[in-house]
Amino acid sequence: MGGDHGPASVVPAALLALDRHPTLSLIVCGDTSALEPHLQTASTLARERIQIKHAPEQVAMDEKPSAALRGKRDSSMRYAIDLVKDGSAAACVSAGNTGALMAIARFVLKTLPGIDRPAICAAMPGLRHGTRVLDLGANVDSSSEELFRFAVMGSVLSSAIDARENPTVALLNIGEEEIKGNDRVKQTAVLLEQSSLNYRGFAEGNDIFSGVFDVIVCDGFVGNVALKASEGVASMLLQFAKEEFQRNLWTKFSALLATPALKRLQRRVDPRRYNGASFLGLRGTVVKSHGGADALAFGRAIDEAVLQVRQEVPERISAKLEQILVHQQVV
Amino acid sequence: MGGDHGPASVVPAALLALDRHPTLSLIVCGDTSALEPHLQTASTLARERIQIKHAPEQVAMDEKPSAALRGKRDSSMRYAIDLVKDGSAAACVSAGNTGALMAIARFVLKTLPGIDRPAICAAMPGLRHGTRVLDLGANVDSSSEELFRFAVMGSVLSSAIDARENPTVALLNIGEEEIKGNDRVKQTAVLLEQSSLNYRGFAEGNDIFSGVFDVIVCDGFVGNVALKASEGVASMLLQFAKEEFQRNLWTKFSALLATPALKRLQRRVDPRRYNGASFLGLRGTVVKSHGGADALAFGRAIDEAVLQVRQEVPERISAKLEQILVHQQVV
Numbered sequence A, B: 001m002g003g004d005h006g007p008a009s010v011v012p013a014a015l016l017a018l019d020r021h022p023t024l025s026l027i028v029c030g031d032t033s034a035l036e037p038h039l040q041t042a043s044t045l046a047r048e049r050i051q052i053k054h055a056p057e058q059v060a061m062d063e064k065p066s067a068a069l070r071g072k073r074d075s076s077m078r079y080a081i082d083l084v085k086d087g088s089a090a091a092c093v094s095a096g097n098t099g100a101l102m103a104i105a106r107f108v109l110k111t112l113p114g115i116d117r118p119a120i121c122a123a124m125p126g127l128r129h130g131t132r133v134l135d136l137g138a139n140v141d142s143s144s145e146e147l148f149r150f151a152v153m154g155s156v157l158s159s160a161i162d163a164r165e166n167p168t169v170a171l172l173n174i175g176e177e178e179i180k181g182n183d184r185v186k187q188t189a190v191l192l193e194q195s196s197l198n199y200r201g202f203a204e205g206n207d208i209f210s211g212v213f214d215v216i217v218c219d220g221f222v223g224n225v226a227l228k229a230s231e232g233v234a235s236m237l238l239q240f241a242k243e244e245f246q247r248n249l250w251t252k253f254s255a256l257l258a259t260p261a262l263k264r265l266q267r268r269v270d271p272r273r274y275n276g277a278s279f280l281g282l283r284g285t286v287v288k289s290h291g292g293a294d295a296l297a298f299g300r301a302i303d304e305a306v307l308q309v310r311q312e313v314p315e316r317i318s319a320k321l322e323q324i325l326v327h328q329q330v331v
Helices: A007-020 A032-039 A044-048 A065-071 A076-085 A098-109 A144-161 A183-194 A205-209 A220-245 A249-257 A259-269 A295-310 A313-330 B007-020 B032-039 B044-048 B065-071 B076-085 B098-109 B144-161 B183-193 B205-209 B220-245 B249-257 B259-269 B295-310 B313-330
Strands: A026-030 A050-054 A091-094 A119-124 A131-134 A168-172 A198-203 A215-217 A277-280 A285-288 B026-030 B050-054 B091-094 B119-124 B131-134 B168-172 B198-203 B215-217 B277-280 B285-288
Touching: A007 A026, A007 A032, A007 A044, A007 A050, A007 A295, A026 A032, A026 A076, A032 A050, A044 A050, A050 A076, A065 A098, A076 A091, A076 A098, A076 A285, A091 A295, A098 A277, A098 A285, A119 A144, A119 A220, A131 A144, A131 A205, A131 A220, A144 A168, A144 A183, A144 A215, A144 A277, A144 A295, A144 A313, A168 A183, A168 A205, A168 A220, A183 A198, A205 A220, A205 B220, A220 A249, A220 B205, A220 B220, A220 B259, A249 A259, A249 B249, A249 B259, A259 B220, A259 B249, A277 A313, A285 A295, A295 A313, B007 B026, B007 B032, B007 B044, B007 B050, B007 B295, B026 B032, B026 B076, B032 B050, B044 B050, B050 B076, B065 B098, B076 B091, B076 B098, B076 B285, B091 B295, B098 B277, B098 B285, B119 B144, B119 B220, B131 B144, B131 B205, B131 B220, B144 B168, B144 B183, B144 B215, B144 B277, B144 B295, B144 B313, B168 B183, B168 B205, B168 B220, B183 B198, B205 B220, B220 B249, B249 B259, B277 B313, B285 B295, B295 B313
Parallel strands: A026 A050, A091 A285, A131 A215, A168 A198, A168 A215, B026 B050, B091 B285, B131 B215, B168 B198, B168 B215
Antiparallel strands: A119 A131, A119 A277, A277 A285, B119 B131, B119 B277, B277 B285
16 A cells, blocks of 8 residues: 555545445555554444455555556555456545556556546635646646547536536636747637637636636646646745744744634645545546545545545546547537 | 836836945936936936936737837837847846737847747745746747757856856656656756756756755746746735634734734745846846836846846856857767
């Protein structure tokens, strides 16, 4: 079992998820001897709804995806994906190596018709509401057709999970008037304008957090850099704030008094509440948790997977893609 | 005169800059009648070092660059660039329309040999120290040769202005092991490895704010999105913090007590302190101030221009490019 904390965060998260979802049952793949100690506190009722599947191997966090795919056929990650493939599980949630999870999921589950490589989609906090952004790093140099399909998948996800009737979709671009984006973005805009999606035009980087759009579409290179740059600036601000509040007795005292406001602020932007990135375009549900996720964060990724299964997201995406591909051929 | 505040921020900034730089003199281009009222408080000594060049036209903030280039030959922006061209001024600082400034500067001043289109470079605050990032939006779909030249220019700038002996240079990339960037990034890495630059490999988005590298190089599309996404997350955090501290009497009181720490925090990440993006690769010095700059921020952009002129940045870049282009031809 992967992730930075392994069973120490996954098992408690699983137990809490069982409480939240009365019809849920879970198969935890990993080293039995490492998992068992964490299950000691489980109630008999919960224990009956958790099955352990022993996996003798583990994909390392820094292992090459191709090596993991070829060499780790008895890893917890591979077993979890295999369970989705053979129908024993409805979804896979993993905090392991992203590249390996993507490679194994793509190889074992296969992609939907029209999708060559799945896109990574995550929800971002925003001023007005959250926004689903994709792709966050699975694809680089995506063609306009691929970007268009990301838009379709993001729109289906937002509609199914966030209960938006007709999700607004925007295309990430830059504001330089004379240039207004690269060729692929311009071509994608044309495809989106001609589609039945609720396309609202270009978004700029800051719109990822303005919460004006339901879905923002971009190439995985751009999306990944934007996501990590945002994490970088947030970490820097947090570190500087800590330093300033630790500076002297007075600032320490003022931080103490400001605790209620600071705690509420922290809760509002807590990345754990947004944990769980979806691999969209697979013939099955795979949710990737952040590697450093604790039980609360991993539980959020489980919730996301439960919702996607209930809302039949892969089936809906498949139907929408088919409808669009047929339409494109007719045109 | 452009920018959101026009003469109201530019003239006070100019007066303060004259105080800071005893050998500086300034030519302010704009509408005389709009400028004069702001000069009333100037001392006789300062007034002697400020010249007004009346410009009957103004480039609007939303004007198309091509339209501004063709149609606004008597604008304050065009006059300012013309003054650099004819040697009356050593540098141009503007808070006006970025695209128009780039188009006019490129047309009037021309680019250095080997540079087709200048790159926009700005300093970002960081955990350890600031980092100069380029390109921030002037170029999209840059070739590996172009990205390599951005690295050369950024390295020269950092060495000249930030007094780094051998600035560390990194290439912005994504962490997905199997992909590790698009083709252009991979090809640029080869060029950088073979060069005399202090190249340190790939950076990820969060490194823009980690302050580990002196220079980070990327395509303008990626750089622009990263910059704006960072601004977006910072605005969101600020807004949420304000809301939480305004929530009730207690939180308002605690904010009051926390003022010293909050003020210091604000000063450390004050974007005004980082105002002034350089157009690198021109035969002359052009510094772009943020459109919303107040006097303090605009003054910072003037300081940047003064430093670049003193350190002969365009000449140094030209020499370094020539050296590299000759070397490439030999190889």
